Amino acid sequence: MVQYAVTLKDGDWTVFSDGEAIEHGLSRSAAIQMAKDLAFAAEERGDTVELLIQGYYGDLSRRLTGGPEA
8 A cells, every 4th residue: 555645734735645744845735746646657557546635624534545446
């Protein structure tokens, strides 16, 4: 499983991959697009993907997708 997350950290929107910050200083929309692009590539490789996106008020949305087909 691969995990991508978009959160507000130190005033900047940051993209994380498996808990490690990989890009920061983005707009929220750019960070979400980057995480979705990374998630899509991982799904294409057959990985299960957990995508976490923080909202403006701290709420968190979670989506679990991908993985090998049965």
